[in-house]
Amino acid sequence: MRTWRRLGIQFRGLEAPPELVVFANRTLRRDPPLPLLDDRGAPAFLQVLDEQLTTYHASGDLLLPDLREAESVTVLSDYGGEHKEAQYRTYSFLFTASDFVLPLLEGVREIRERHRLEIEIAFKERRFGPLRRALPEILNLVDRTPGLLFTLAVDRKVTSIIDRNSREGARRVAEAFAELGVAEWDRDRYEKVARILHCCTYFLGLLGRDGHRVFWMTDHDAIAAGERQQQALLALLAKMAGQYGPRRFDRFGFTPPFLARADRPLAADVSELLAAADLAAGAICELLGDYDAAGELRISERSESIARWLARPTLMQKLVVRITPPRPGAPKDSIWSEIVQLRLAGPEPGAMIIPLIRSRP
Numbered sequence: 001m002r003t004w005r006r007l008g009i010q011f012r013g014l015e016a017p018p019e020l021v022v023f024a025n026r027t028l029r030r031d032p033p034l035p036l037l038d039d040r041g042a043p044a045f046l047q048v049l050d051e052q053l054t055t056y057h058a059s060g061d062l063l064l065p066d067l068r069e070a071e072s073v074t075v076l077s078d079y080g081g082e083h084k085e086a087q088y089r090t091y092s093f094l095f096t097a098s099d100f101v102l103p104l105l106e107g108v109r110e111i112r113e114r115h116r117l118e119i120e121i122a123f124k125e126r127r128f129g130p131l132r133r134a135l136p137e138i139l140n141l142v143d144r145t146p147g148l149l150f151t152l153a154v155d156r157k158v159t160s161i162i163d164r165n166s167r168e169g170a171r172r173v174a175e176a177f178a179e180l181g182v183a184e185w186d187r188d189r190y191e192k193v194a195r196i197l198h199c200c201t202y203f204l205g206l207l208g209r210d211g212h213r214v215f216w217m218t219d220h221d222a223i224a225a226g227e228r229q230q231q232a233l234l235a236l237l238a239k240m241a242g243q244y245g246p247r248r249f250d251r252f253g254f255t256p257p258f259l260a261r262a263d264r265p266l267a268a269d270v271s272e273l274l275a276a277a278d279l280a281a282g283a284i285c286e287l288l289g290d291y292d293a294a295g296e297l298r299i300s301e302r303s304e305s306i307a308r309w310l311a312r313p314t315l316m317q318k319l320v321v322r323i324t325p326p327r328p329g330a331p332k333d334s335i336w337s338e339i340v341q342l343r344l345a346g347p348e349p350g351a352m353i354i355p356l357i358r359s360r361p
Helices: 018-026 044-059 098-115 129-143 167-179 187-207 227-240 270-294 301-311
Strands: 003-012 072-080 088-097 147-155 213-218 251-255 316-324 336-340 351-360
Touching: 044 187, 044 336, 072 098, 072 187, 072 270, 088 098, 088 187, 088 270, 088 316, 098 129, 098 270, 129 270, 129 301, 147 187, 147 270, 167 187, 187 213, 187 227, 213 227, 213 270, 227 251, 270 301, 270 316, 301 316
Parallel strands: 072 213, 147 316, 213 251
Antiparallel strands: 003 351, 072 088, 088 147, 316 336
């Protein structure tokens, strides 16, 4: 038996046009294939996540985009927490239908021109005046795009989430890649590669469908530093993509961000859209690190607009998972995983509430 539950998502504005209400409800996935995993040996962190999402869906608290009508899916990923002061390493992924990419790029280009913004849109640049003034408009634009922005935050004290949380577990992860004939990265990079690929392929299995084309762009990073690493990532993605679901995807494309040129300005590139993943990865790293240090959520003024954006329920759904060392009494080589719920105390001033009708199993 299914009951129907009325929810809401927020936009900046005064009144929800009827066509936007219809569009928002049409892009909501009401029947996600949860639980997604079977007993084929998925990493423990994915098994826990699958159980948590299944529980959230059963209680009516899970919102996911419906990307099945699109011809292809775009995945944009960026990572944070590489600096030595960071307590967490973060991995952010934006999943959306490729149909929505061009309107989003055009909107960002207009905002750039209006604010005379000529630098990269990135978390590290958030204090720069023009970007600070343009950021609310950019984030609101992203919020009008159906999709999922998923961020995995892993405490740096955790050695491995793919195998046992130990040096031996991390060594076995590297050995597993060697057995596949992959030897493109330094030994300590394989855990990172595995985290990224498992997250990417899990959500492709959850959000995708048979016949989808997949386009993946990742940040400039050591795991995609050269053509050999990029080809290896693409081959691994194609090999693993049917592992969860399973799905039979049509084809795969991969690229690092394009470099700006005189004949191809930064604002014209799909790499602009990496900004959303970059902002999420940086902000979650800062927020969780400060929370662990102070015992309460402290939001700096320079990050407030990003934090509020992450907590705001919109067409771009946001999901954050935190992984930490085991709780007292648990095995030392285990991990603790939880979904982090960032919520606004109430609707923002001037927010436009769009009602959603969703089925509850």
